[in-house]
Amino acid sequence: MKYFFLFSLLVLPAVIFMVDNGNKMMAYADEDPIDEEEADVEGETEEGDLTATENEEDEDGPQSKASPDADTVLLFTKPNFQGASQLELVAGNPVEFLVGFRNKGPLDFVVDTIDASFRYPMDFNFFIQNFSAIGYNKIIKPSHEATFHYSFLPSEAFAGRPFGLNINLVYHDASGNSFQEAVFNETVQIIEIDEGFDGETFFLYVFLAAGVVLLLVIGQQTLLSVGKKRPAAKKAAPVETGTNNPNNVDYDWLPAQTLASLNKDKSPKSPKGGKPQSPRQRKAKRSTGSE
Amino acid sequence: MADHFLFSVLLLVVFVGLISACTNPQVTSKSFTTQDATIVTHIGFISEFEVKCSSGDISSLYAELPDGSIIPAAVVGTNKYQVSWTEDTKTAAKGTHKIRIFEEDGYAALRKVLRGNEATSSVSEFFNISVVHPGAYSGPWLRSEFIAVIASLFVSYFAVTKKGKIVA
Amino acid sequence: MLQKLAILFAAFTVAICVEEKTGEIQGARLLISKQILNRYLVEGKDIEVRYSLHNIGKSPAVQVELKDNGFNSDAFEVVGGHLSTKFARIPPESNFTHVVVVRPNKYGYFNFSSAEVSYKVSDAPDAQTQVSYSSEPGEGGIVAFRDYDKKFSSHYWDWLAFALMTCPSLVIPLVLWYNSKSSYEKVSKPSKKN
Numbered sequence: 001m002k003y004f005f006l007f008s009l010l011v012l013p014a015v016i017f018m019v020d021n022g023n024k025m026m027a028y029a030d031e032d033p034i035d036e037e038e039a040d041v042e043g044e045t046e047e048g049d050l051t052a053t054e055n056e057e058d059e060d061g062p063q064s065k066a067s068p069d070a071d072t073v074l075l076f077t078k079p080n081f082q083g084a085s086q087l088e089l090v091a092g093n094p095v096e097f098l099v100g101f102r103n104k105g106p107l108d109f110v111v112d113t114i115d116a117s118f119r120y121p122m123d124f125n126f127f128i129q130n131f132s133a134i135g136y137n138k139i140i141k142p143s144h145e146a147t148f149h150y151s152f153l154p155s156e157a158f159a160g161r162p163f164g165l166n167i168n169l170v171y172h173d174a175s176g177n178s179f180q181e182a183v184f185n186e187t188v189q190i191i192e193i194d195e196g197f198d199g200e201t202f203f204l205y206v207f208l209a210a211g212v213v214l215l216l217v218i219g220q221q222t223l224l225s226v227g228k229k230r231p232a233a234k235k236a237a238p239v240e241t242g243t244n245n246p247n248n249v250d251y252d253w254l255p256a257q258t259l260a261s262l263n264k265d266k267s268p269k270s271p272k273g274g275k276p277q278s279p280r281q282r283k284a285k286r287s288t289g290s291e
Numbered sequence: 292m293a294d295h296f297l298f299s300v301l302l303l304v305v306f307v308g309l310i311s312a313c314t315n316p317q318v319t320s321k322s323f324t325t326q327d328a329t330i331v332t333h334i335g336f337i338s339e340f341e342v343k344c345s346s347g348d349i350s351s352l353y354a355e356l357p358d359g360s361i362i363p364a365a366v367v368g369t370n371k372y373q374v375s376w377t378e379d380t381k382t383a384a385k386g387t388h389k390i391r392i393f394e395e396d397g398y399a400a401l402r403k404v405l406r407g408n409e410a411t412s413s414v415s416e417f418f419n420i421s422v423v424h425p426g427a428y429s430g431p432w433l434r435s436e437f438i439a440v441i442a443s444l445f446v447s448y449f450a451v452t453k454k455g456k457i458v459a
Numbered sequence: 460m461l462q463k464l465a466i467l468f469a470a471f472t473v474a475i476c477v478e479e480k481t482g483e484i485q486g487a488r489l490l491i492s493k494q495i496l497n498r499y500l501v502e503g504k505d506i507e508v509r510y511s512l513h514n515i516g517k518s519p520a521v522q523v524e525l526k527d528n529g530f531n532s533d534a535f536e537v538v539g540g541h542l543s544t545k546f547a548r549i550p551p552e553s554n555f556t557h558v559v560v561v562r563p564n565k566y567g568y569f570n571f572s573s574a575e576v577s578y579k580v581s582d583a584p585d586a587q588t589q590v591s592y593s594s595e596p597g598e599g600g601i602v603a604f605r606d607y608d609k610k611f612s613s614h615y616w617d618w619l620a621f622a623l624m625t626c627p628s629l630v631i632p633l634v635l636w637y638n639s640k641s642s643y644e645k646v647s648k649p650s651k652k653n
Contacts, residue, residue: 075490075515098490098513098594136595138573143587146573147490149594257647323539325505325560329611333496335507335558337539351547362555365525365544375540375558377496377509431613439618446629453636 066181069105071145072169074098074183078151087188091159094151099169099183102145108174109140114150119164121187128163129155133170159192313344313394320420328427334383337375338390338422339367350395355411357388361401364392374420385426391416486580487520487551489513491593493527493574499611500601502566505538510574510593512546513554518581520549522588525557527574534569535561549578566603571596 066072078096079089089095103109115133120126131152140146150167167184251259320340325331342349352364354374364372374390393401394417401414489512496507508527514520523546530542540559549555563569574593579586 073488073490073515075513077492077511077513098492100488100490100515102488102589138592138595140592144590144592146592147492147594149492149494149596323560325507325539327505330499330501330504331497331507333507333509335496335509335539335560337558337560339540360555362553363546363548365541365546365557367541367544373541373544373557376556377507377558435614435618439621442622450629457636 065179067105067109067171067173067177067179069103069107069173070109070171070179070181071100071102071104072181072183073100073102074167075100087165087186088191089154089165089188090193091154091190092156093193094153096149096151097167097184099148099150099167100145101140101148101169101171103140103142105173106142108142109171110173111136111138111140111146111148111169111171112178113170114148114167115170116150116152116165116167118154118158119166121162121164124164124166124185129158154190156192158190160190162187162189164188313342313347313349315345316349316418317343317345318418318420319343322420322422324422324424324427326425326427328380328429332380333377334380334424334427335375335377336383336388336422336424337373338420339371339373340392340420341371342418343370352417353393353395353398353401355391355393355401355416357390359411361393361398361405361411380427380429383424383427385424388422388424390420390422392418392420486516486586487514487518487549487578487589488516488580489520489523489549489576489578489589489591490515491525491574491576491591493571493593493596495571495596495599499607500563500569500599501607502563502601502604504604504607505560505562506535508559508561510557510559511554512549512557512576514549514551516580517551519551520546520578520580521582521586522547523549523576523578525574525576527559529572529574530561534565535563537561563601566601568598568600570598 074097076087076095076097078094079087099114101109101111113133113135116131117127118129118131120128134150136148138146138148165184165186165188166182168180169183170178170180172178254262318340320338322339323335323337325335328334342352349370351366352372353361354364355361356374356376358376362374362376364374367373374392393414397414397417401411404411404414491513492511494509494511496509497505500506508530510525510527512523512525524544525546526543528542530537538560540557542559544557573595576591576593577588578591580589
């Protein structure tokens with residue numbers, strides 16, 4: 001009985017392990033192939049002897065290489081590139097290239113997709129940015145050739161750094177063998193070109209300057225009007241409470257015509273002729289101040 | 292080797308045939324340029340011309356574009372040719388663009404001159420054609436919204452000043 | 460003189476032989492891109508199609524024939540340029556463009572397909588003819604002119620209508636005020652004169 005328990009102790013983990021392993025295999029099948037490649041960096045050291053799935057993947061790798069019957073060529077059209085020096089791409093400017101595909105074999109080829117990606121220049125397995133794969137699905141008959149156009153936009157944030165640019169062409173032949181070829185796999189430099197004169201920003205600055213000037217003018221105007229109003233009020237105050245109108249009448253409230261008629265009536269009688277005109281003067285000052 | 296010899300002889304015959312080249316060419320050309328810069332990103336310049344010779348035949352023609360590049364003229368019919376190029380809408384200048392057309396021998400001379408880094412103007416052209424670009428329409432000069440805003444500002448200014456006068 | 464000619468002739472044949480040998484490996488090779496240079500595809504307005512031909516080979520491409528059957532004659536009207544052309548010779552390591560302007564008669568989605576090009580890979584008389592396809596611009600939606608106009612026209616008439624509609628609410632108070640003002644001035648002026 002004891003031995004039986006011991007035996008079961010041995011068997012049960014084994015069974016669990018096997019079931020677990022099966023599940024793992026299913027999970028692997030579901031996973032994205034790109035993730036698999038990314039994981040490869042760690043996988044080679046840590047998971048040295050993985051199960052059969054990993055080995056199969058490794059065997060798959062060399063199989064999906066370029067076909068000997070396909071002749072591919074790459075030409076950069078947007079930044080003119082002669083091929084002598086390192087390719088320089090301008091950040092923020094679209095990059096365009098053409099991929100030529102010539103079928104030298106006896107079977108039809110179908111070009112599926114082209115995708116570009118930026119990778120870490122020290123380690124091309126490390127992805128920095130993936131550009132979308134463009135599907136072409138173009139059938140190329142034997143001894144025919146076709147051109148494919150692809151363009152992408154290097155982000156402005158990447159300026160001033162080298163990147164590994166990988167351009168991948170995926171195609172398959174009529175018998176169903178799939179191939180993939182890296183038509184470009186080099187380190188490129190992403191540079192920044194500062195345009196000397198940008199009209200848009202120039203006019204933005206002009207507009208800002210105009211706004212500042214406008215604000216200054218408005219501020220000056222308000223300051224001036226406030227400054228004018230206050231002295232006028234101060235001047236007016238002693239006049240109003242002054243001796244000239246002992247009745248304490250504020251003539252401001254009276255319309256001009258009434259004042260005029262009042263003055264007419266007053267002027268012959270009053271001994272001080274000039275003074276009743278003062279409210280009018282005040283009125284005149286006010287009106288200039290308020291405008 | 293024998294067929295190469297034959298080919299060379301053939302070539303010689305062709306070259307001899309070239310001597311009876313086109314003389315006194317009568318050229319009729321028409322040009323087309325895209326004029327709506329609001330929907331296209333580049334201005335297309337297209338020139339189509341027809342060459343009539345009083346005698347002889349025309350060899351293949353080459354064109355020197357305003358930017359200095361030399362391209363083969365497209366054959367679009369018997370003695371009918373097309374020369375076309377594009378320029379960015381911002382850089383495309385309006386006015387007349389002169390294109391110089393060269394024959395095979397002129398083209399050879401041109402290549403020689405280019406190899407020596409000399410000015411291409413020293414080579415005399417077969418004939419000239421011109422493409423007239425009247426300028427492209429790139430949207431209204433003043434946006435209607437802008438005009439509306441200015442008008443409304445004017446009206447409101449008028450109203451506010453009048454109101455101020457009444458209140459004062 | 461004759462000797463010189465003979466030498467030249469010999470050199471020429473040798474050159475052709477050499478070219479023939481290398482031509483097997485490095486014949487003409489054309490890359491053809493077909494691009495639509497439009498921001499918007501609008502019914503009845505220009506669509507600019509640019510064919511860029513790049514000869515990246517070492518020998519010239521001869522008897523180049525470019526033909527684009529992608530633009531159906533009842534859906535598109537060719538305004539400038541020709542859709543089927545020939546080039547006598549494209550020198551090696553050169554590129555140039557061919558432009559055609561078409562106007563669509565209809566709106567809706569349209570698949571811009573590739574143009575067909577055939578050329579001989581070298582000057583040799585027995586050079587093989589290569590069939591090549593240009594790049595495909597892909598599917599594009601051609602907008603109806605009405606919709607385009609709605610979005611991008613200058614709207615001057617719309618604003619004029621708006622101004623006319625806002626007129627009553629602005630003009631009526633103005634007229635009322637002006638009437639009262641003038642009547643007041645009529646009253647006040649005689650009083651001043653008195």
